[in-house]
Amino acid sequence: MIRINENFTKLKASYLFADIAKRVNAYVAAHPDQPVIRLGIGDVTEPLPPVCIAALHAATEEMANRATFKGYGPEQGYAFLREAVAQHDFKAHGAHVEPDEVFISDGSKCDVANIQEIFAADTQLAIPDPVYPVYVDTNVMAGRTGANNDGRYEGITYLDSTAANGYVPAPPAVATDLIYLCFPNNPTGAVATRAQLTAWVAYAKLHKAVILFDAAYESYIRTPGIPRSIYEIEGARDVAIEFRSFSKLAGFTGLRCAYTVVPKTLKARDAAGHEHAIHALWNRRHTTKFNGVSYPVQKAAAAVYTAEGQAQTRALTDFYLGNAKLIRAAVHQLGLSCIGGDDAPYIWVNTGRDSWEFFDLLLNKAQVVCTPGAGFGKCGEGHVRISAFNSRENVITALARIAAALK
Numbered sequence: 410m411i412r413i414n415e416n417f418t419k420l421k422a423s424y425l426f427a428d429i430a431k432r433v434n435a436y437v438a439a440h441p442d443q444p445v446i447r448l449g450i451g452d453v454t455e456p457l458p459p460v461c462i463a464a465l466h467a468a469t470e471e472m473a474n475r476a477t478f479k480g481y482g483p484e485q486g487y488a489f490l491r492e493a494v495a496q497h498d499f500k501a502h503g504a505h506v507e508p509d510e511v512f513i514s515d516g517s518k519c520d521v522a523n524i525q526e527i528f529a530a531d532t533q534l535a536i537p538d539p540v541y542p543v544y545v546d547t548n549v550m551a552g553r554t555g556a557n558n559d560g561r562y563e564g565i566t567y568l569d570s571t572a573a574n575g576y577v578p579a580p581p582a583v584a585t586d587l588i589y590l591c592f593p594n595n596p597t598g599a600v601a602t603r604a605q606l607t608a609w610v611a612y613a614k615l616h617k618a619v620i621l622f623d624a625a626y627e628s629y630i631r632t633p634g635i636p637r638s639i640y641e642i643e644g645a646r647d648v649a650i651e652f653r654s655f656s657k658l659a660g661f662t663g664l665r666c667a668y669t670v671v672p673k674t675l676k677a678r679d680a681a682g683h684e685h686a687i688h689a690l691w692n693r694r695h696t697t698k699f700n701g702v703s704y705p706v707q708k709a710a711a712a713v714y715t716a717e718g719q720a721q722t723r724a725l726t727d728f729y730l731g732n733a734k735l736i737r738a739a740v741h742q743l744g745l746s747c748i749g750g751d752d753a754p755y756i757w758v759n760t761g762r763d764s765w766e767f768f769d770l771l772l773n774k775a776q777v778v779c780t781p782g783a784g785f786g787k788c789g790e791g792h793v794r795i796s797a798f799n800s801r802e803n804v805i806t807a808l809a810r811i812a813a814a815l816k
């Protein structure tokens with residue numbers, strides 16, 4: 410009989426969101442008259458910006474006519490979008506990225522999941538804790554780790570993100586090959602300074618390693634001087650791949666569009682020591698396994714770069730950051746410390762107690778759902794993530810209930 414890829418059996422089942430749903434459903438069943446407010450979600454709530462809607466309608470009309478109909482597009486994305494990305498997201502910020510270094514895709518989740526397959530099976534990994542689970546699980550599936558013992562896989566260098574280091578880990582003392590960094594961070598909302606990213610680029614240069622920089626929340630950065638791209642750091646073109654998404658920038662979580670930047674100067678070696686351009690490998694992989702994002706969706710993404718689109722997406726992210734500001738103030742009012750919320754839609758609360766205990770407290774006493782930090786890794790224990798993705802009305806009601814319940 411055919412055999413399975415046994416690496417899948419090493420995956421530690423993530424019960425996080427199932428566990429949350431179970432507890433919330435039980436509460437709702439027992440208290441049908443007490444509506445709960447969900448501040449645990451990592452999905453946007455507000456509709457698409459009007460420029461994107463208009464672009465979708467116009468592109469649909471083009472698809473409806475023989476003269477303007479589009480079939481398969483370039484797998485890497487249409488030039489109009491790749492050029493807009495290179496110009497507005499990089500060159501305008503003093504970072505050098507060429508349009509043909511931009512690979513348009515249907516999501517950063519797939520890109521950060523798929524990128525590992527172009528590297529060797531014995532690649533040494535450095536992965537933060539707490540973390541977006543995709544980085545770890547995709548490497549487990551690929552066989553780059555051992556068993557899971559006590560919540561951690563053998564063979565991964567974990568980068569602890571704790572109150573002690575301001576939730577931004579420094580490069581480890583040991584050599585690694587592939588480093589996952591995410592700033593602004595999910596789940597902590599922490600951002601990395603220019604000096605901190607410079608240290609990571611220097612580490613990667615020293616060890617001839619590659620940094621995978623997940624910048625899904627870049628559009629939430631407001632603090633002056635915080636880099637928006639790893640390519641704002643000198644030398645990063647030789648050591649880093651960057652992932653960006655329209656999901657949190659323009660509410661595309663249900664529409665699907667993202668991109669990955671692979672500079673042509675980025676190299677890795679084969680077993681014989683010969684250098685290869687990673688760009689060529691990713692181009693081969695992308696064009697073999699992916700057939701392009703739909704034309705209307707790419708037109709909607711390009712609309713984000715018009716003057717109107719910039720104003721509308723700014724208003725959208727400002728709205729969520731307004732929620733975040735209210736949440737931060739409420740957390741401080743409770744006498745708890747937190748980070749995030751200034752340059753990210755997440756607030757990471759140091760609860761000073763078991764993260765599930767705090768989750769239950771908020772659910773039972775305030776009918777508010779948060780995300781227990783322990784679900785994101787060992788270092789998440791003692792914390793909860795509160796999301797700013799909700800209506801203003803729900804945020805205000807939730808915070809009033811929390812204040813009353815924990816008084």
Ligand SMILES: *Cc1c(COP(=O)(O)O)cnc(C)c1O
Nearest residue numbers: 516517518541595625654656667
């Ligand atoms: C939401 C998110 C993404 C974006 O995923 P898409 O597949 O583009 O929707 C990427 N990385 C992190 C850490 C995220 O939270």
